[in-house]
Amino acid sequence: MxxxxxxxxxxxxxxxxxxxxxxxxxxxxxxxxxxxxxxxxxxxxxxxxxxxxxxxxxxxxxHSLKPIHPDARGTNLYKPPAQLPEHALVGSHSLGEKFAxxxxxxxxxxxxxxxxxxxxxxxxxxxxxxxxxxxxxxxxxxxxxxxxxxxxxxxxxxxxxSANVSSHPRAKQLYWMVGSDASANEDYHLLAPLYATSLAHAVYQDVQDVRFGEANKEARSARRESKGHEGVFRDYPQLAVQKLGGTKPQNISQLNSERGGNNYLLASLPPSWRSRVREPWGICSVIDEVLLHRDGVKPGIKAFLDFLLTDPPANADTRNRVDGYVAALIDELVLMGAELQSDWAQAYGATWSADTRCKLVSAEQLWLNPQRAEKDADFNTLWQAMDWPAQIGHRFGNWLNGQLAGKLPVGEAEHRQWKKELLLDESEDGWAQALHDARTANAAPHTIPSRKGTAP
Known part of the structure; x- marks a missing residue:
């Protein structure tokens, strides 16, 4: 002692x-x-x-019963996290030793x-x-x-x-099927859910820190003003607040009283997806007008520029680094093309590029709207000629040179290199493989002509 x-x-x-x-x-x-x-x-x-x-x-x-219904009388449980079974989902077991x-x-x-x-x-x-x-x-x-x-x-x-665990008519109860016979009483367990009050308090404290904590306030301000910030910005969108206990939150529990009766509910909704790309109308080139705004493209170009501005030696390591940066940009181009092919066909029909509102250059129409080739004979002739992949490569080379120009002396040699890397990208999900699959599906020539060709 x-x-x-x-x-x-x-x-x-x-x-x-x-x-x-x-x-x-x-x-x-x-x-x-x-x-x-x-x-x-x-x-x-x-x-x-x-x-x-x-x-x-x-x-x-x-785990408390009163938050389920303030007039419910029955068993409450004291089960520290260490006494709960481990599983992959977040729950009271995730709180560790320091729980309220x-x-x-x-x-x-x-x-x-x-x-x-x-x-x-x-x-x-x-x-x-x-x-x-x-x-x-x-x-x-x-x-x-x-x-x-x-x-x-x-x-x-x-x-x-009490040694006798009990529920109450005003408490929630549900039958949970544990067997295979829906008509057999013994194949069900009767569950009486309790309110995970310790977990709810931990969530409340974290949300409060996100909403009012100084560190997140600084990160939020930097994000709003588009300034650099070393920290991480956190947010809980579409929060709801459940008030328990009315004017006497202490009648529910002590922690509920400390929260003023406020209990946060996280949004339990399917995500409302917002396309990162606008509708196809009025765009002259997705390479020039859309690619740069994809996540990861601007940071990738900045990292590429920063590396080149160090004036690295002309050796194998430098070539491999350059190839890696360019390959990452090509991956974004290929992913963008696949997404737009699917999304625009689904939203605007198989022949969306024939709409008078479509201002895309012809090569990009042929690239992004292959479904139209099945319904439009003239379009199919141009698609089958396979002039357009080289034109896409040419446009990509111009685009990348444009991103580097002003900081580095780039010209025709670099343009040829960027174009070559795109057209010969033979990675599993790369440009060349995607073209090979499309040409095979449409019985088109497997040779990509180097001439520019014409378009509708």
Whole structure:
């Protein structure tokens, strides 16, 4: 037993009682006779005896029934995360050792719970008592028989108050099928869901930090002003707030009272996808007008430029680095083409490029609207001629030179290199493989002509 620990715990208890007594006396006149009575009530032995009696009116919980319905009466559970089974989904088991236990019961006895939450060197008084700490036991009273009686009463806070688990007509219940015969009663379990109050409190604290914490406020400001920021911006879109307990949130639980009755609900909705690419009308070239706005393209070009501006030596390592940067941009081009082929055909029909609103250059029409070749003979003739892939390569070379121009001396030699890398991209999902599959499907020539050709 540590005498120092006993003194620390006893000091923390005395400070707690002194502060609570002072709060009450400050509201009274100095000569009020109630002052004497209060001082007597807050003598440690007197207050602890009363607290040990009143602790039976409350119960520590991690999973509570009252949030399901305020008039529900039934079993609450105290199940620390370590006692819960592990699984891949986020749940109460994810909270670890530092979790906030809640308390339910008579709101008038919540001061007992606050007493048991007294912090002593990083551990609560309740945790010390649950762990059987002898020094804490001696801090309660020099009379060990009385100290053990109080300890047993206090730690009963975390124990089920009845051996019979029960629900209530106003609590939610559902039948969960565990067998294979839907008509057999024994193939169902009757579940009575409880509110994961410790998890709800952890979510609330995290959301509050995201909404009002200084670090995220700085990140939000940088994002709004398009400024650089080393931190990470976090957001919870489409939050809902569920108020529990009305004007008396303490009637639901202690943690609910600390939150002012506010409980955050995360959006449980299918995502509302917004296309990163606008409709095809009015665009003259997706390479010139759309590619740069895809995620990863601007950072990729910046990294490429930064590398080239270091004036790297002309060796194999440099060539491999350059090939890697260009390959990443080609991947974005190929992905963009595949997405637009599918999305625009689905949204605007198989012959969308024949619409008078379409202003795309002919080579890009042939590239992005192959479905039209099945219905338009003239378009199919041009598609089959296979002039357009070389034109796409030419346009890609121009585009990449344009991104580097002004910072680096680029010209025809670089243009030929970028074009060649696109047309000969033979990666599994690359440009050449995609063209090979399309030519095979449409019985087109497998040779890509180097001439530019004409278009509709």
């Amino acid at each position: 540590s005498t120092g620990q006993t003194r620390s715990v006893r000091s923390a208890i005395h400070t707690f009682l002194h502060d609570r007594l002072q709060d009450k006396i400050d509201k009274l006149a100095d000569d009020d006779p109630k002052c004497f009575d209060l001082k007597e009530q807050f003598q440690p032995a007197v207050w602890l005896e009363d607290a040990a009696r009143r602790v039976k009116q409350i119960q520590a919980v991690t 236990s809640d308390v339910v019961g008579n709101a008038a006895a919540l001061d007992v719970y606050k007493f048991l939450k007294i912090d002593v060197d990083g551990e609560s008084l309740l945790e010390l008592l649950l762990n059987g700490d002898d020094a804490t036991l001696h801090a309660l009273s020099d009379d060990l028989t009385k100290a053990r009686s109080w300890r047993d009463a206090f730690i009963s806070l975390t124990q089920e108050r």
